[in-house]
Amino acid sequence: MAEKIKIAIYWAAGCGGCDVAILDTNEKILDIAEAADIVLWPIAMDYKYEDLYALEQGSIDVCLFNGAVRTSEQEEMAKALRSRSKIMVAFGACAAWGGIPALANLFEREEIFKSSYLDTQTTINPEKVIPLTKCKVPEGELTLPRFYNRVWTLNQVIDVDYYVPGCPPTPETIWTAIEAIVSGNLPPKGSVIGSLKSLCDTCPKEKTEKKITEFKRPYEVMIDPNKCLLEQGIICCGPVTRDGCGHRCINANMPCRGCYGPSEKVADQGAKLLSAIASIMDVKDEKGAQELAATWEDPAGTVYRFSLAKSLVFDYKKGGE
Numbered sequence: 001m002a003e004k005i006k007i008a009i010y011w012a013a014g015c016g017g018c019d020v021a022i023l024d025t026n027e028k029i030l031d032i033a034e035a036a037d038i039v040l041w042p043i044a045m046d047y048k049y050e051d052l053y054a055l056e057q058g059s060i061d062v063c064l065f066n067g068a069v070r071t072s073e074q075e076e077m078a079k080a081l082r083s084r085s086k087i088m089v090a091f092g093a094c095a096a097w098g099g100i101p102a103l104a105n106l107f108e109r110e111e112i113f114k115s116s117y118l119d120t121q122t123t124i125n126p127e128k129v130i131p132l133t134k135c136k137v138p139e140g141e142l143t144l145p146r147f148y149n150r151v152w153t154l155n156q157v158i159d160v161d162y163y164v165p166g167c168p169p170t171p172e173t174i175w176t177a178i179e180a181i182v183s184g185n186l187p188p189k190g191s192v193i194g195s196l197k198s199l200c201d202t203c204p205k206e207k208t209e210k211k212i213t214e215f216k217r218p219y220e221v222m223i224d225p226n227k228c229l230l231e232q233g234i235i236c237c238g239p240v241t242r243d244g245c246g247h248r249c250i251n252a253n254m255p256c257r258g259c260y261g262p263s264e265k266v267a268d269q270g271a272k273l274l275s276a277i278a279s280i281m282d283v284k285d286e287k288g289a290q291e292l293a294a295t296w297e298d299p300a301g302t303v304y305r306f307s308l309a310k311s312l313v314f315d316y317k318k319g320g321e
């Protein structure tokens with residue numbers, strides 16, 4: 001048997017779904033175990049910082065890093081893993097484009113702390129305690145990682161070799177990536193390991209080039225399951241999203257929210273979708289455009305649901321410390 005490769009799996013600002021997705025490869029997990037030794041996987045086993053720091057530089061063949069980078073601890077772990085890994089993979093939408101956590105980039109850190117620790121109806125916090133990086137207690141000084149003022153994608157803090165799309169990636173996508181890594185049959189550095197098509201390219205729903213007269217949320221429409229959702233006024237990110245998920249949402253008559261990230265050659269998923277939607281709005285003048293746009297709930301959270309941290313247009317928190 002060929003020598004096993006050494007894999008590290010790490011999670012940062014994410015939900016843990018990407019780790020669960022690796023287990024969802026079902027019986028393929030046995031093939032993964034056959035091909036690879038897992039040297040670090042904190043969500044699954046009791047690894048400590050010293051276990052990571054004890055690994056030699058370059059001794060990990062591939063690191064699957066899921067989750068975005070929100071804190072100083074996550075940045076430190078990303079850098080420590082980078083120096084010890086031959087191949088660094090941004091695994092899942094959060095690591096690749098910021099994902100759901102990056103929607104917090106619409107708010108300042110102070111607003112997030114206020115909402116989380118002071119204002120929610122279920123919070124009892126009369127002393128108005130919020131997290132501090134240092135705190136003196138009778139036993140000594142306690143420290144916490146710094147909570148940055150923005151969420152970073154993995155490639156905004158370290159060099160990334162490959163990207164695996166999805167929130168989470170499907171078992172098929174994961175297996176394709178693992179096979180490519182184990183066999184060494186990898187695309188050029190910087191590639192997304194996935195389809196070159198957009199979701200619309202393979203979507204089975206009928207497209208007629210009908211213009212939009214009104215934006216609707218799915219529960220407000222008797223959806224025709226055979227017709228394009230976008231043409232029924234339901235915002236769907238399919239035109240700018242990478243194919244490869246097996247139409248998970250579309251098959252349930254729910255619009256795509258873009259978790260497979262921008263399709264090939266799309267630099268800014270949200271801006272491109274805004275431009276695509278503007279071109280099919282049935283309006284005659286600016287006033288009509290404004291009135292139609294006003295019927296759209298949460299435009300930023302729709303077009304940038306998974307990629308706000310990589311937006312070229314709205315990245316107003318460049319510093320983020």
Ligand code: SF4
Nearest residue numbers: 014015017092094167
């Ligand atoms: S990409 Fe999705 S499943 Fe993976 S960590 Fe982020 S939120 Fe969770």
Ligand code: SF4
Nearest residue numbers: 200203228229236238
């Ligand atoms: S916009 Fe959505 S529903 Fe319409 S063809 Fe594209 S993926 Fe399918």
Ligand code: SF4
Nearest residue numbers: 245249256257258259
């Ligand atoms: S349809 Fe869109 S949001 Fe749903 S799983 Fe596929 S890529 Fe992700």
